[in-house]
Amino acid sequence: MTSMSEERDDPAVFEAPVDRTHRAHGIVPVLVLAAALVGTAFVLSQAAPENEPIYILFFLAVLAAVGIFALFAGAIGILRFAGRPGRDDFARALLAEAENGMIVVGGEGSVLFANSAYLDLTGAEHPRDVRTVERVFASDPDVAEAIYRLAQAAREQRRLQEEFRVAKGPRGEPAWFRIRVRPLTGGSARGASVWSLEDVTRDRERQENIFQELQHAIDFLDHAPAGFFSAEPDGAITYMNATLAGWLDHDLAAIGAGTLRLEDIFSGDGASLLSTLSGTPGAVSTDVLDVDLRTRAGQTLPVRILHKVVYSADGVAGASRTLVLDRSRGEGVADPLRAAEVRFARFFNNTPIAIAAVDREGRVVRANAAFARLFGEKLKAGDGRSVLTSLEDRDRENLARALEAANNRNEVRPFDAALEGEGGRSVRFYVSAVEDADIDGEAAILYALDTSEQRALELQFAQSQKMQAIGQLAGGVAHDFNNVLTAIIGYSDLLLASHRPTDPSFQDIMQIKQNANRAAGLVRQLLAFSRRQTLRPQVLALGDVLEDLRMLLGRLLGEQVKLDVVHGRDLWSVKADLNQFEQVVVNLVVNARDAMPDGGAVTLRTRNVPAAEVASFNEPMLPAQEWILIEVQDTGSGIPAQIRDQIFEPFFSTKEVGKGTGLGLSTVYGIVKQTGGFIFVESEMGQGTTFRIFLPRHIVEEEAAPKPKAAEPARAADMTGQGTVLLVEDEDAVRSFAARALESRGYTVLAANSGAEALRVMAENDSAVDLVVSDVVMPEMDGPTLLKELRSKQPELKIIFVSGYAEDAFKKNLGDEERFVFLPKPFTLKQLIQAVKETMDS
Secondary structure, three states, X not given: OOOHHHHHHOHHHHOOOEEOOOOOOOOHHHHXXXXXXXXXXXXHHOOOHHHHHHHHHHHHHHHHHHHHHHHHHHHHOOOOOOOOOHHHHXXXXXHHOOOOEEEEEOOOXXXXXXXXXXXHHHOOOOHHHOOOHHHHOOOOHHHHHHHHHHHHHHHOOXXXXXXXXXXXXXXXXXXXXXXXXXXXXXXXXXXXXXXXXXXXXXXXXXXHXXXXXXXXXXXXXXXXXXXXXXXXXXXXXXXXXXXXXXXXXXXXXHOOOOOOEHHHHEOOOHHHHHHOOOOOOOOEEEEEEEEEEEOOOOOEEEEEEEEEEEEOOOOOEEEEEEEEEEOOOOOOOOOHHHHHHHXXXXXHHHOOOEEEEEOOXXXXXXXXXXXXXXXXXXXXXXXXXXXXXXXXXXXXXXXXXXXXXXXXXXXXXXXXXXEOOOOOOEEEEEEEEOOOOOHHHOOEEEEEEEOHHHHHHHHHHHHHHHHHHHXXXXXXXXXXXXXXXXXXXXXXXXXXXXXXXXXOOHHHHHHHHHHHHHHHHHHHHHHHHXXXXXXXXXXXXXXXXXXXXXXXXHHHHOOOEEEEEEOOOOOOOEEEEHHHXXXXXXXHHHHHHHOOOOOEEEEEEEEEEOHHHHHHHOOXXXXXXXXXXXXXXXXXXXXXXXXXXHOOOOOOOOOOOOOOOOOHHHHHHHHHHHOOOEEEEEEEOOOEEEEEEEEEOOOOOOOOOOOOOOOOXXXXXXXXXXXXXXXEOOOHHHHHHHHHHHHOOOOEEEEEOOHHHHHHHHHHOOOOOOEEEEEOOOOOOOHHHHHHHHHHHOOOOXXXXXXXXXXXXXXXXXXXXXXXXXXXXXXXXXXXXXXHHHHHHO
16 A cells, blocks of 8 residues: 555646646756856866966855855745645645536636546546636527626636536536636735536436425425415414415415414404414424404305414424314205304304303313403413413402302302403403313303493593583582672672772772682682683684793793693694683693602693594594694603592692692683593603693684774773663672662663563563663573563564573574673673673664
């Protein structure tokens, strides 16, 4: 056997068919060197004897210098001597014997190296026949583009790989080639490129065979007599065979892109049955379910599915594999038992009532789709799929007792329970016993109705009824107080008219009137809550209104609280009372300031809310229409949940005694409601509070511009007058004050304490009455009824209504053609005289 050292010493062992990386320099340098030496010897022989030592020394010095230079040049690599370095032999042998064809091409296109495999792959019979890759495939137009890209990469000294098929390979048959090119850098090889040529025909044929087998398998699965689909844990369907796609009328090309989901093909809540299944870590779970699928046209298809899921070691569900069997009635399916089974499965899964069979500990044995939708996530995250884990602590004992009673065959009354952590969601349970309790471990049947919406509506209705009752009480109290305050203010005006400012009692009377006016302000707030105040609505641009209020709000908040106003773009118009709306904003901002004693920020936001966006606020009482939203947000202490439903009630306040009347938010509530809007509050302790006001959008209609009136010369107001006034008022003090005030100004006053008496007075005076001043709310006959009776006899009779309620509270009981003047209580002497004077002169 030849030793490794012997192989290294034999250069023929590693010789490649073409290796031009080392070029011989020939005999010319040797001949030149010999001629130079002979010439030098001849010159020395002809030299004079006395000069011969000098020439010999000079010649020896030159030879010494050349020798020393050669030694240094050889040491640093400038000169190379004959022979090949042994360290290159292994690399050359590796390239020469490589299975892939290798060729090294210089920058000028010359072949520097080519191994045997390259000659075989390119069909070269002799090393002198070797050609570059470009020339080998130059005659094949089908691969011209790929070869051009490779050549361009070689010229640009970059790497590239191409794979293509040729019609005729080295063996005369079609073949696939993979060609790589890379630059060869460093030393004298700069600009050269290494080409690798590999025959991958067998790999391609193997891939094509595998692909054909896969296509056959897919074809078999696609046209199987049963449906099949696969879905990810999030519900996205990644595969569906052609059979199931045909049943459901879905396009196979659109499946797999994530656009088709379980809820798109399952009817009702059927998808919940699959998405809420759970298994033990590392297990493979297969569930058999009878459900209804839904076609793209909306028709139902009863099926039985075999749903298989593999769970990882940490219990996470993987992709599902589901077999679908058609359970619809067809040819040869006349078994009444099967038909009954299908009908029961469809009823069981399509009923809106959540039904589940549970064992003695409340663990679910089987459930329908509605139950999976209602409890699925809780059961999936719970311990052992027990229904008890999905309820609040206070209700678990009730369900446990109900299950125990069902096990003992006792009657169980329905009961309500709250779901844990569901934000107020509740259910009503009906529990019944199972006759054969030992079958599959079933001990009881649970029926559950989702009562969340019903409970929410009940609470909202109860709150609305309470607010309405409080409003009626507040309105009644306000009406009675207005009568008292009208008398106090009126008699104060009479006393002031007969006293000079220098009189000692003048200031006492002024104090009485000022405190009566202050009480009247509190009564107006009560009327605002009861929505019985008088509004003067006008079209408002809320952005301009808030900008006008910015300076006032800044002063109210002080230096410690930052105010930020964010306006929505292209804000719609609203129709509201300007003064009342400003009062709403001021009250909310002041409350926000009081909730931030150590400073903070208040943000006012406005924006449009289209009808399609209303549902996103999750407020069932808010109709789906166009609204303008005003938000008042603070960073204060927040409102506790237990008092959140009471904050809009009159006289309810969390402030210290003497620091608030408790009418601020109740006034806001009443103004918003009377304007046709809604107000909601959202608060979190320690995070702040947000009040959201929704006002209806007002469509501004083009109205004819009123004609300008001719300017009248200024003149002193004359409050005296003539004529007969019928004064109808059931409150004696108010009627007495009003009669004295009118008589003092020259009017003839006929008084009546009820509507019936007013008709009698009118009949006695033979239609001599010029004006009627009447209260609205009176016993026996109210003001609107009196007006209708008077109009029947005197159609042109003028009338002034006075009331502590709003004008809108009784205007709806009159026809649109009725014309009258309204004077709200409490009123002063001057206001009464001015209203009568203007009505008489109109």
